[in-house]
Each structure stands twice: as structure tokens, then as C-alpha cells.
Amino acid sequence: MPVEPFQIHIAQSVLNDLRTRLEQTRWPDAAEEAGWNYGTNREYLQEILSYWSREFDWRKQEKYLNGFSQFRADVGGLAIHFIRERGRGPRPMPLILTHGWPSSFFEMTKIIPLLTDPVSFGGDAADAFDVVVPSLPGCGFSQRPIRRKMTLKAISDIWAELMINALGYQRFGAHGGDIGAGVATSLGRSHSEYLTGIHILAVGSPFLGRGAAPLTLAELAYQSKVRSWEQEEGAYEHQQSTRPQTLAYGLNDSPAGLAAWILEKFRSWSDCGGDIERRFSKDELLTNLTIYWVTETINSSIRLYYDHRYYEKSASLFQRVGVPTGVTLTVESVNQAPREWAERTYNVQRWTALPRGGHFAAFEEPELLAEEIRAFFRPLRDRI
Numbered sequence: 001m002p003v004e005p006f007q008i009h010i011a012q013s014v015l016n017d018l019r020t021r022l023e024q025t026r027w028p029d030a031a032e033e034a035g036w037n038y039g040t041n042r043e044y045l046q047e048i049l050s051y052w053s054r055e056f057d058w059r060k061q062e063k064y065l066n067g068f069s070q071f072r073a074d075v076g077g078l079a080i081h082f083i084r085e086r087g088r089g090p091r092p093m094p095l096i097l098t099h100g101w102p103s104s105f106f107e108m109t110k111i112i113p114l115l116t117d118p119v120s121f122g123g124d125a126a127d128a129f130d131v132v133v134p135s136l137p138g139c140g141f142s143q144r145p146i147r148r149k150m151t152l153k154a155i156s157d158i159w160a161e162l163m164i165n166a167l168g169y170q171r172f173g174a175h176g177g178d179i180g181a182g183v184a185t186s187l188g189r190s191h192s193e194y195l196t197g198i199h200i201l202a203v204g205s206p207f208l209g210r211g212a213a214p215l216t217l218a219e220l221a222y223q224s225k226v227r228s229w230e231q232e233e234g235a236y237e238h239q240q241s242t243r244p245q246t247l248a249y250g251l252n253d254s255p256a257g258l259a260a261w262i263l264e265k266f267r268s269w270s271d272c273g274g275d276i277e278r279r280f281s282k283d284e285l286l287t288n289l290t291i292y293w294v295t296e297t298i299n300s301s302i303r304l305y306y307d308h309r310y311y312e313k314s315a316s317l318f319q320r321v322g323v324p325t326g327v328t329l330t331v332e333s334v335n336q337a338p339r340e341w342a343e344r345t346y347n348v349q350r351w352t353a354l355p356r357g358g359h360f361a362a363f364e365e366p367e368l369l370a371e372e373i374r375a376f377f378r379p380l381r382d383r384i
Helices: 012-023 042-054 058-065 105-109 112-116 150-166 179-192 216-231 234-241 244-254 255-269 282-295 298-311 337-343 367-384
Strands: 003-006 070-075 080-083 093-098 129-134 172-176 197-200 321-329 346-353
Touching: 012 042, 012 255, 012 282, 042 282, 058 105, 058 282, 070 150, 080 105, 080 112, 080 150, 093 150, 093 179, 093 282, 105 129, 105 150, 105 282, 105 298, 112 129, 112 367, 150 179, 172 179, 172 367, 179 197, 179 321, 197 367, 216 234, 216 337, 234 244, 234 298, 244 255, 244 298, 255 282, 321 337, 321 367, 337 346, 346 367
Parallel strands: 093 129, 093 172, 172 197, 197 321, 321 346
Antiparallel strands: 003 070, 070 080, 080 129
16 A cells, blocks of 8 residues: 655645635624624634734745655545654554544644654653554545545544554554544444554443443533533534535635634633633644645535434444543543543543643643553553
8 A cells, every 4th residue: 555755735826815815804793792602703803814814824834744754645545644753762652643623633743742752851762652643534635535424433444444554553552532532432443453542532422221320420410511511512513414515615615714613613622711822823723724724624524523423323333442441531521521431431441630721632731641641551562
């Protein structure tokens, strides 16, 4: 399976078109003193879009991204883009990191050096990893799938083929949050013979049907918290999992619309206390947005939600995951499951609650997360 080196270079005409569209944004009105209560704040969006148009330097960010070893490989009939950085240690463990939505492979760039070269950050060379960071199918610089049924199971099959057949690893670990946690979970279910273990930031719903143990008080409280979160924050998921194509026309045509849709999530889901730039600089936010814009992948990225809802085999979602599992909880309210909830599905070997950091933990708290990943996989290294 050929693996080809890859470098990012966006045509200047694409960047010029983006600037023109930003300058020609037709702005809606806003209620007085609305803040963020009605959705993305207009004043902040105007500020960051002005910066995007007049000051943001994509070429600088492109150079930074091209400092990582990037490749593309035809896997499962799709051209999959990925970073692969070799570990600096006596026996690096292969580890695949999967991003979620509305993130991209860019989220993992802060944590990659911490995992590949722990000595440079005060760690032990024995904790080094060979790190592989793919872009989800239809995200970033991976090919946009046209066929249906790009489910978590389908993505995990592609990842296994990438790691085993394309890159030649016999065994590997997997980490992910959000969609990435679902992919890691599916790897643990469907490809356990290759997995040393999985480390996740989000715990899915377990089987609660006939024969399941009664819910504890903590589990009942967690269910209530999730319902409240879905009522307040879940409109995006319902739209993306039912009518993504309708939404995509506006988001793919208007950078203002794309930014409004994605920036709201970065503010609401991160541990920023309502101040989005407490966690992310404008350049960081706009690098992620520009990746979505120049690759035209917003439609294919949100279509993953539809495929998960309608094509994922529900029975497989409730199968127990037998491989060793590490769970790290962030401060995101919907990510506060009690341990017994996770143990209904996973073989939990490590359980940690971070003191800070939200949905985008690899970018918000890379040092804390890297140490958790190292600690979880440390006793599993003899399984390589």
C-alpha cells in the first residue's frame, strides 16, 4: 500500500476568494445586549472576521503545519491524510490519535512533540510514542467520501488498515475524544487483536436493556445532566444528523456562516469561562477554520453525524470493549460520567478527572493530557 509524502499548499486564488467573501459579508441585525445568548456574538464575529481578512497569515500557519511529517495513503478506497512522527526513545509505542468535530488534525499538533520526545519536556525516553494523526474521512486534507455509511466502525476499519497494512505496525494504541473516542472504542471492539489499549475522553451510552444492573444514583444524576446539556447545546447535532445537506449550502458558501457555526462550539465546549481567547488565539481559531474552508469539508464532516445515526449498527454500539481502557474526564459538563457508567462498557484500567480543560483537551491542556496518556500506556508497553 503506497504511502506518499504530502505538503499543504493552498492556491493564492483560493485565499483571495476567501478575502473577498469576508469583505462582502452581509450582516444580520442583533438584539440589544444579546451577548452570546442568541448564538454567536455579532461584535466578536465581526472582529475576528476582520482579522481573518486583513491580518491573518495563512502562509505562516501553512509553514508550521508543513513542519510535521505528513503523508497520504489510499486506504479503504479513500486518500487519507495523516501526520506520522517517530518517537525518540528505545522502544516507541505506536499510537493513533483521532480528532473530533469541529476540530481537525491541527488540534493534535501541540501534543505530538510531548508524546514523541518526552525527554525534551522533562519526561522519560521509555514513554516515547510513534504518533500517527489522521484527518477523519471528509475532514481536512483527507478525501471527501461520497458513498454513504461512513460510520465509526467504517473509520476504525480504515484506521486498522492504515496502521497494520500501510505503516506496518503489529500492535498499537488509540486515543480520541468526541468522534475520536467513538473511533477508538470501535477499534477496541472490532480490532482488539491489534490494540494494546485505548484512551478516551468521552464515554458513550452503555447497554441498559434487559439484564443490565439498575442505575446508581450517580448514573441517574449524570443522565439528567446530559439531557439538560442536549436541551441547551444539542441543536447542532440534531441538524447534522438529520439534514446536514441543507445546512451545508450556507456554510460552504459563506466563511462568516462557517465561522459562526464553529466558533460558538469552541466557546461553549472549551474551558474558557465564556472568553474564547482565554484558550485559543485568533490565529489558532482561524487556522482550524481555514482548513475547513480551503478543503471545502464542512459538508462531509457534518455528514458523519447522519451516517452514525442511520447506518451504525446499534447492537455493535453496546458490545463490551475488552481491551484495557483509560478514561480521562475533562471539565466539560457532558463529560462527567461516573466510573460505573463507563465500566458497563469498558475494561477500565485508569480513571482520571482533569482539573481543567474542555472538549478540545489536546489543544487546551496538552501537558496534562500527554501525562495521562503516558501513564495509562506505561504498564501496557510489554504488549507491543
